[in-house]
Amino acid sequence: MEDSYSVKVKNLTKKFGNFTAVDHIDFEVKKGEIFGFLGANGAGKTTTIRMLCGLLKPSGGSGIVAGYDINNETENIKKKIGYMSQKFSLYNDLTVEENIEFFGGMYGLPAKEVKQKKEWIIDLANLQGMRKRITQDLAGGWKQRLALGTALIHDPDIVFLDEPTAGVDPVSRRDFWEIINNFSDQGITIFVTTHYLDEAEYCNTIKLMDKGKIIAGGSPEDLKTENIEANMYQIETDNLNKAKNILASMDEIINVAILGINLNIMTNQGMEKIENIIKKNFNKNDIKLLGIKTIEPTLEDVFVHLID
Numbered sequence: 494m495e496d497s498y499s500v501k502v503k504n505l506t507k508k509f510g511n512f513t514a515v516d517h518i519d520f521e522v523k524k525g526e527i528f529g530f531l532g533a534n535g536a537g538k539t540t541t542i543r544m545l546c547g548l549l550k551p552s553g554g555s556g557i558v559a560g561y562d563i564n565n566e567t568e569n570i571k572k573k574i575g576y577m578s579q580k581f582s583l584y585n586d587l588t589v590e591e592n593i594e595f596f597g598g599m600y601g602l603p604a605k606e607v608k609q610k611k612e613w614i615i616d617l618a619n620l621q622g623m624r625k626r627i628t629q630d631l632a633g634g635w636k637q638r639l640a641l642g643t644a645l646i647h648d649p650d651i652v653f654l655d656e657p658t659a660g661v662d663p664v665s666r667r668d669f670w671e672i673i674n675n676f677s678d679q680g681i682t683i684f685v686t687t688h689y690l691d692e693a694e695y696c697n698t699i700k701l702m703d704k705g706k707i708i709a710g711g712s713p714e715d716l717k718t719e720n721i722e723a724n725m726y727q728i729e730t731d732n733l734n735k736a737k738n739i740l741a742s743m744d745e746i747i748n749v750a751i752l753g754i755n756l757n758i759m760t761n762q763g764m765e766k767i768e769n770i771i772k773k774n775f776n777k778n779d780i781k782l783l784g785i786k787t788i789e790p791t792l793e794d795v796f797v798h799l800i801d
């Protein structure tokens with residue numbers, strides 16, 4: 494493996510009986526990057542992560558994680574990686590300190606180091622004054638940061654975060670991404686899945702998975718420019734629902750979606766031409782076109798377009 498990669502997989506496949514959950518996928522993750530692994534529920538993301546972490550045996554294909562083979566060096570992989578699952582992998586009936594001590598022990602850290610790491614995690618997670626709290630009683634954001642701290646207790650090269658922000662409030666989500674960025678700056682590779690597409694914008698590289706296959710990849714910018722060749726416009730109107738139905742029925746319009754109090758449309762036409770056609774159609778139906786402007790596609794637009 495070249496030194497600049499943390500993960501490299503080729504033809505990786507997992508079958509459960511006749512069902513192929515992960516279907517011959519290839520990809521690479523560079524050292525120190527934030528790698529976003531996206532896809533709808535059931536796309537095969539968790540199954541892939543479990544294979545990369547040495548928790549599930551692949552049915553076929555090869556992979557190297559942190560320099561070790563996922564088919565036969567899983568014990569070495571486990572020492573080099575951190576893993577935070579969707580459920581935050583904490584013991585709810587233990588206190589904050591006890592959870593840290595448990596994970597320190599599990600990774601075989603000497604007592605002195607566990608003590609130092611305890612302070613480090615409490616600072617990182619902003620849990621001062623909450624050491625003796627039962628984990629179950631912590632709000633989502635605290636629990637999430639504690640889980641991240643315990644996943645990093647043994648100084649892993651790569652950390653796998655499987656939907657780390659699910660069910661966490663927006664402010665905590667933002668704080669969490671700031672912490673993630675800091676770790677990436679320190680050279681730790683971050684492999685993350687998320688359902689929040691605004692969060693995917695923080696990733697250096699994204700792969701999009703659908704029905705077991707990787708269907709697109711690149712930086713957030715590349716994904717937008719390479720996959721959406723059509724123009725996108727924002728439409729302001731005095732009757733949102735009626736306008737949506739009219740736009741959806743027009744041949745010139747590829748896609749229409751309500752976004753807040755406006756509509757976003759995708760079309761191959763230029764601004765002037767589409768404005769005239771829409772005006773005509775709206776007039777016929779007694780509604781008004783109050784404004785139209787060019788907009789940049791979001792990752793959500795890209796994914797809806799690719800997965801439809």
Ligand code: ATP
Pocket residue numbers: 509514532533534535536537538539540541
């Ligand atoms: P989510 O976001 O819901 O976690 P995902 O992309 O991570 O989705 P996976 O959990 O990897 O998807 O599941 C992929 C598919 O494999 C699903 O259809 C799931 O039902 C199936 N699957 C996962 N684990 C098993 C198993 N142990 N036995 C049989 N089928 C499984």
